[in-house]
Amino acid sequence: MCGIVGIALEMGEAAPILVEGLKRLEYRGYDSAGVAIVGERGVSVVKGVGTVDDLERRFGVSALSGGTGIGHTRWATHGGVTDVNAHPHTDCSDRVAVVHNGVIDNFAELRRALEGRGHVLRSDTDTEVIPHLVEEGLSSGLAPIQALARAVSMLEGSYAIAAVVSGRREIVVARRGSPLVLGIGEGGNMCASDVAAMLHFTNRYIPLEDGEVAEITPERVRIWTVGPRGEMTPVEREPREVDWTASMADKGPYDHFMLKEIYEQPSAIERTLSQAEVYSDRAVDLLLSTIDSGGRVVFAAAGTSYHASLVGKYLLARLAGIQAESYVASEFEDWAIPHLREGDLVFAISQSGETADVLIATRAARKLGARVLAMVNVPGSTLAREADEVLYMGAGPEVGVAATKTYTSQVAMLTHLTARLALRLGRGGNRAGEIADWLPEIPKIVEARLEEMDRLSKRYVGEVVSHHSVFFLGRGVNLATSLEGALKLKEISYIHAEGFPGGEYKHGPLALISRDTPAVAILPREERLRRLMVGNIMEVRARGAKVIVVKADGGEAPAEMEFPAAPEGLPEELTPIPFIVPLQLLAYRAAVALGRDPDKPRNLAKSVTVI
Ligand code: M6R
Numbered sequence: 001m002c003g004i005v006g007i008a009l010e011m012g013e014a015a016p017i018l019v020e021g022l023k024r025l026e027y028r029g030y031d032s033a034g035v036a037i038v039g040e041r042g043v044s045v046v047k048g049v050g051t052v053d054d055l056e057r058r059f060g061v062s063a064l065s066g067g068t069g070i071g072h073t074r075w076a077t078h079g080g081v082t083d084v085n086a087h088p089h090t091d092c093s094d095r096v097a098v099v100h101n102g103v104i105d106n107f108a109e110l111r112r113a114l115e116g117r118g119h120v121l122r123s124d125t126d127t128e129v130i131p132h133l134v135e136e137g138l139s140s141g142l143a144p145i146q147a148l149a150r151a152v153s154m155l156e157g158s159y160a161i162a163a164v165v166s167g168r169r170e171i172v173v174a175r176r177g178s179p180l181v182l183g184i185g186e187g188g189n190m191c192a193s194d195v196a197a198m199l200h201f202t203n204r205y206i207p208l209e210d211g212e213v214a215e216i217t218p219e220r221v222r223i224w225t226v227g228p229r230g231e232m233t234p235v236e237r238e239p240r241e242v243d244w245t246a247s248m249a250d251k252g253p254y255d256h257f258m259l260k261e262i263y264e265q266p267s268a269i270e271r272t273l274s275q276a277e278v279y280s281d282r283a284v285d286l287l288l289s290t291i292d293s294g295g296r297v298v299f300a301a302a303g304t305s306y307h308a309s310l311v312g313k314y315l316l317a318r319l320a321g322i323q324a325e326s327y328v329a330s331e332f333e334d335w336a337i338p339h340l341r342e343g344d345l346v347f348a349i350s351q352s353g354e355t356a357d358v359l360i361a362t363r364a365a366r367k368l369g370a371r372v373l374a375m376v377n378v379p380g381s382t383l384a385r386e387a388d389e390v391l392y393m394g395a396g397p398e399v400g401v402a403a404t405k406t407y408t409s410q411v412a413m414l415t416h417l418t419a420r421l422a423l424r425l426g427r428g429g430n431r432a433g434e435i436a437d438w439l440p441e442i443p444k445i446v447e448a449r450l451e452e453m454d455r456l457s458k459r460y461v462g463e464v465v466s467h468h469s470v471f472f473l474g475r476g477v478n479l480a481t482s483l484e485g486a487l488k489l490k491e492i493s494y495i496h497a498e499g500f501p502g503g504e505y506k507h508g509p510l511a512l513i514s515r516d517t518p519a520v521a522i523l524p525r526e527e528r529l530r531r532l533m534v535g536n537i538m539e540v541r542a543r544g545a546k547v548i549v550v551k552a553d554g555g556e557a558p559a560e561m562e563f564p565a566a567p568e569g570l571p572e573e574l575t576p577i578p579f580i581v582p583l584q585l586l587a588y589r590a591a592v593a594l595g596r597d598p599d600k601p602r603n604l605a606k607s608v609t610v611i
Pocket of ligand 1: 355
């Protein structure tokens with residue numbers, strides 16, 4: 001995963017801007033961090049295990065002097081989490097410094113060859129071969145950009161690379177398979193793994209494409225494609241603008257980004273619904289043309305986005321009478337690709353638009369002649385650029401590793417889309433119209449109950465953190481809510497949590513239930529499902545477990561604790577949005593109570609760009 005940032009300034013110091021950018025990239029990995037600054041006495045590198053704050057405390061990074069620099073925040077792949085393995089890596093003479101995101105598959109052969117030619121490599125990383133390859137290019141008289149182009153022509157695998165060279169004002173960068181955007185500013189230019197890391201400097205960006213290199217000087221940015229032997233062909237590309245602001249990516253008065261992002265949900269959903277007005281007609285056209293020509297709709301997504309796809313699949317069937325399929329992206333090649341046909345539509349959902357499993361799935365699908373409809377949050381992301389049609393969620397930057405506001409935005413967008421599709425198809429009767437009418441009320445419903453849900457989650461959290469396992473029961477559309485609630489709890493509190501269909505309990509999981517395994521039950525609104533869930537709650541309580549119920553007002557269920565998260569009368573199809581909010585808060589409060597950092601859960605990174 002890893003985050004990369006770089007800046008070349010006409011005047012002033014690069015280090016404080018790099019540190020700010022790195023803080024915004026920490027969601028991509030946070031086991032070590034480092035920067036390299038080109039100063040009057042060559043390239044200064046500081047790096048080490050820990051967060052960007054740790055780096056600042058250890059080395060006073062912001063005080064390093066020089067107008068050109070690069071920075072990195074690491075999620076270890078090759079080589080343990082040590083100071084030596086932290087990036088940047090340098091060449092034999094410490095004149096070239098490189099940061100890298102991705103995996104170099106042929107690093108072992110390259111390393112052997114370099115060592116055979118007398119190079120001394122100091123780390124266990126795959127990355128370290130790159131500065132030495134650049135060093136060789138420079139020694140043979142190439143300019144830094146040519147040396148990098150030649151170096152990348154020897155690399156196999158995935159990479160976003162940024163390099164600086166002693167005595168030079170430019171940063172040279174390359175991309176294949178890992179994200180990198182160029183930032184066009186006043187008095188300088190940048191590069192970063194995503195646009196959010198540059199917002200404190202500029203909101204104008206140019207996405208770099210796979211197989212390209214670029215030279216970033218304080219005055220301009222130049223791009224080339226690279227041929228098999230490092231030959232370079234210039235590329236012209238106009239900058240784009242993102243309507244995100246730096247303050248959208250700040251923590252503000254909140255203790256953690258996750259809490260801020262939970263509280264932002266009413267405004268994020270509102271923005272999503274206005275985005276939906278802009279983008280959904282074309283997406284609906286694409287869905288209609290797929291169905292008309294006998295194609296199928298197949299979702300591909302990972303983690304939280306996969307849970308949103310389950311809601312989408314449910315709504316497509318329920319409202320529009322369309323039987324879609326949904327696959328976890330990492331299983332797509334094995335389960336979906338064998339029967340995918342030309343004319344099918346892959347509906348890819350990804351907050352980041354950079355999840356490797358999703359990109360692999362959509363690329364394989366396109367090779368078979370399927371079209372791709374993408375729902376993404378991050379502008380300029382790879383998935384957005386590669387898809388036939390894009391639905392931008394408009395939730396704003398999400399920094400916490402746990403997806404919160406982007407989940408409710410995804411579900412809001414899917415609800416809008418399916419209701420509109422049903423109305424265009426003349427299906428779904430009054431139901432689709434009723435849902436379309438209720439949807440604009442959802443931000444107000446969430447807003448009105450947020451404080452109360454938080455107060456209750458603080459009250460109930462003791463029951464959760466005093467046990468090692470929590471089970472989540474869902475039915476119907478809120479099966480997705482149970483899976484998502486469990487994912488939130490386990491990923492940030494490290495308490496074992498599982499989501500199940502309520503009816504599936506008796507087929508095995510009930511064996512685990514005891515007074516030590518509290519359960520969270522999502523109470524359906526429909527009477528048939530409600531009764532079934534009440535039966536499940538009784539079975540769990542009969543084994544001594546306490547139950548927390550998430551419900552709409554007026555919903556009756558025998559439970560020790562309850563979150564009244566939605567008003568009576570809200571259609572069942574719309575409950576996934578307000579019902580997940582207390583579970584996000586419960587997970588957040590559990591992580592805080594246990595002393596975990598909810599924004600940086602161990603072993604995880606927000607954007608999973610490796611397979
Ligand atoms: O960026 P994406 O939506 O493709 O990310 C997918 C998952 O990696 C992501 O949802 C992950 O499961 C989150 N940590 C969940 O909170």
